[in-house]
């Protein structure tokens with residue numbers, strides 16, 4: 078049962094959308110104690126919506142992922158047909174953030190593509206748990222995540 082999304086995680090997703098613009102970013106959502114608290118940024122910047130989503134389609138099973146997050150540089154946060162196909166596979170919480178990536182430029186959809194009301198919770202960000210480390214390792218092995226994506230690359 079998901080209670081909501083940590084404000085820090087939502088801010089991160091909006092910022093990832095902003096920094097990827099005009100390209101898309103695609104990530105995975107993971108939850109801890111019922112709160113979506115982390116986003117994993119998948120490697121490789123892609124220019125086409127469909128190929129961005131395909132990366133998520135390749136996910137191995139059983140990694141505790143609760144859904145997905147991706148950006149729409151177009152300015153609409155309505156799911157495309159490809160998005161709906163993805164949502165049905167990846168989890169029940171699927172965020173779409175859109176240009177200009179402000180505090181209200183996002184929406185959350187269920188695995189059936191229904192609009193969900195997701196509470197934004199002001200909780201302290203948590204350190205990387207064993208579970209998340211395991212997830213990162215699985216994703217890296219699956220070739221979907223590069224360790225470099227997890228660190229700041231200032232200069």
Ligand SMILES: [Zn+2]
Nearest residue numbers: 149156157160
């Ligand atoms: Zn989309």
